Amino acid sequence: MTAGFWILFLGLVSPPLRASLNIPVSHYQLKNGLQVILSEDFTLPLVGVAVTYRTGSLHDPPGKAGLAYLLENLMFLGSNNVGQMQHIGYITRTGGALNAATTQDLTFFYQTVPSNQLALVLWLESDRMKSLQITPAKVESAKKELTAELLRRHRESPFLKAFFYFDQMLFPDEAGNRPIIGYEENIQAITFEDVTAFHRRHYGPQNAVLCVTGSFNALHLRELVSRYFETIPRSSDSRPSPAPPVYEKSSRTEISPAAGIPSPGVFLGFRFPSARQGDEYGLTLIDYLLCRGNTSRLVQRVVKRERLANQLSGSLEKRGGVTAYRMFATNNNESLARLCVDSIHSELTRLRSYFISEDELDKAKNRWKKDRLDRLSSLADRALYLTEQALDYGEPRNPSLELNRVMEQTPLKIAGLMNRYFTRDNCLVLYIRK
């Protein structure tokens, strides 16, 4: 056998160039079940701290949509040693920034502060984990705020109602399609007892992940975590997430009138009922290939070349165990909306029939990589990212791992996913009529 043969052979089987990001990650668990993730970075004297509870709108009881989000708001209304809204005051006074978010299956609380204030953040987070003060008056006040926010969002986003309606088509089970912010009548139906039961069930340390990123001494941090979190007892009856529903492929088209929208629009959705482990990397790239950036296939075609849509966006959505892809376009009139859908299907057919070029795939990979690096540039976002990875894969992973998995995707894998999922018989369409 010649060397040339071996070079050729090795060349064929060697993996693509592997990227390595200098982001150390370690983790451990306290006796009460709290998972702790640490990732040091001494670029700036800052720390990012995220506490994530494994609960979201999927856990709202039937008829009480909005409860998980209501509890997110209540987490700022005081605990044994921290008064109402004082959490925000403490963080703001340090120059830090904070926020919180509720998704279908997670609720995040995150902040970035100067590194000398790390103990303060752990004190604040542990106090509300241990001794959140929920009173009937606070619940009523939070319900009022939430209702006002819901009405405001409907006023400001004329497509919101249609968005929720399409949720019901894309995720037919009631838990999967209930809006995180809830329905007005559901919010009104939430009682003090519902809130305390929800809190008891989901807000214990065994159901949470604490992630700290940035400039800290790991030994000192472990001491602080032990001090503030070790004695928090497990909550009484934490329950696992509901089992994800099993969907079959299906196609359907509906038309829905909507008041106050600036122009007609259309939603398209594709569910991934039998997604295999590892498909998520290819699907992520398909999102970029289809709808992200000026040179993505569908933006190029339906917005720029054929001018059938004014704008088009896409997003990969995961709700519990169900993943789906949603597209949304606005059009000048209803005829253009129909032509827009035909054009999208025509482009998807091309993508199913022909391999995309390596160049086009590399472009998508680079755009994804840039977005991922942007996210990792922020310590708070990095903490959220590491938490999500830990929850998805059972333990935190170095971001290089995901980076390499995405970089390994090939035109063949993309074509396989396109043929499996992006077909007419798996497409849901909702036209929104003005």
Add this chain to the structure above:
Amino acid sequence: MKSLGIRILAAALPTLWLLTAGLEAQERFRRTPPPPEPLPALRLPNIEQATLSNGLKVAVVFRDGLPLLSLQLVVFSGENASPSDLPGTATAAAHMFDRSTLRRSAADIEGLIDAMGGTLDVTVQQEMTIISLTFLEEHLDDALRLVSERLLQPVFSEPDWIEVRRDLSYSLLLQEEEPAFISRRILLQRLYHGSPVHEPLLGSGHFRIIRARDIADFADTHYRPNNALIVLAGNISFRTATRKVSHYLNTWQPGPPPGPSAPPPRPNSELRICFVDMPQTAEATICLGNIIPPISGPEYFPLLVLNQVLGGTPHSRLFLNLRESKAYAYYAFSENLFLGSHGVFLVRARVTPEAVAEAVTEILREIRRATAERILPAEIEQAKSYLIGHFPLSLESPEQLSRRVAAIQAYRLGSRHWDRYLENIMLVSAETVHATAQKLSLNTPLVVVTGDRSRLLEHLRHFDKIEVYDKKGELQYTLVKER
């Protein structure tokens, strides 16, 4: 048995006491917040600078870490430089930056930007234009090649412009549905009225009369190396950066020396209430403000602190008063926009329609209180603590870092501004804030209220005079209170 039981209990008591006392002692730390550790040192990276033979200034700031680079191209001409009969030309020129060159079509350029994982953002201010390009570090040559082609071999074709104009007009049309955008635009328009300063928040109609040739003329005059600056931030050495920038841009031809910058507008000298009708708007949006000194003035640091006290965060006076205490507002904040020739201090709030007059009155009262009365030292220290603690947060990403450095270089603030930023904040006292506030016209702002006339005007009746404008800023009529 009983006595044995008592004995056992007696023996166990000290242990039990020790255990519970231990737990109590252990939990005592929960009662008060832990004191902060000593303030960590912030080591700012050096800003290294050079000027190429054609006059192009280059600044480089090194930061190891993620493999991203951020490039800022600053052209020291903004909307003030647009011809007076063609407002928007500077904006049009900036938005043509990803269009054709002699070598590539616009589609090829978009493809090149995507291939380097790049994002291109364009900001046009009154005095300058900033083209911001962030990309994967291995694509530095591609990025500089793109910048070079666009600066040295640009094509301003009518088809490219029509496409850019369509996108610009559409995004402006969407923005014009936002009361906050309209209020801010009318505020700047009215504050700049009669001065050579042009507000950069244009209307969707401005671009109709601009032709590709007008944009080419503008770029030919203003996009010159002796009127520009390039900043690179990320994992790159000064030597490599200057060598590469020089390689790609040393043949860029300088133009005539840039003309003098526009003189600052004069501050508004008496309270004016302006109203813009936006039917079907549920809330009232307030935007008020006045002209303040430029970024390079000695007032800069005291104004940062004053703004922080008044409305910088949800813990500042305006938010606590208008939202938390009186429940008039959904939000209420203040901010300083600092430019080279002047600045604008402004307050923005969204309030319930019934409370619009009270909200305006309360905002004015809070401004008066913060400027006329001496602010307590403790409140000043709290504001400084926020600004000092927040400074590194504004430098987290390579793009944030390069934008900050670009501002320092563009406004010629010097390395001391960068090196001594935190020290300068520490030096601000209640006295300096008070003295600064006394010199300025913060108490006579121009007030713009935007909302549904049928719901708002009756609430604004107690103001003596209300100027009513349309969304474009044209005066429709003036309402005067009957005596």
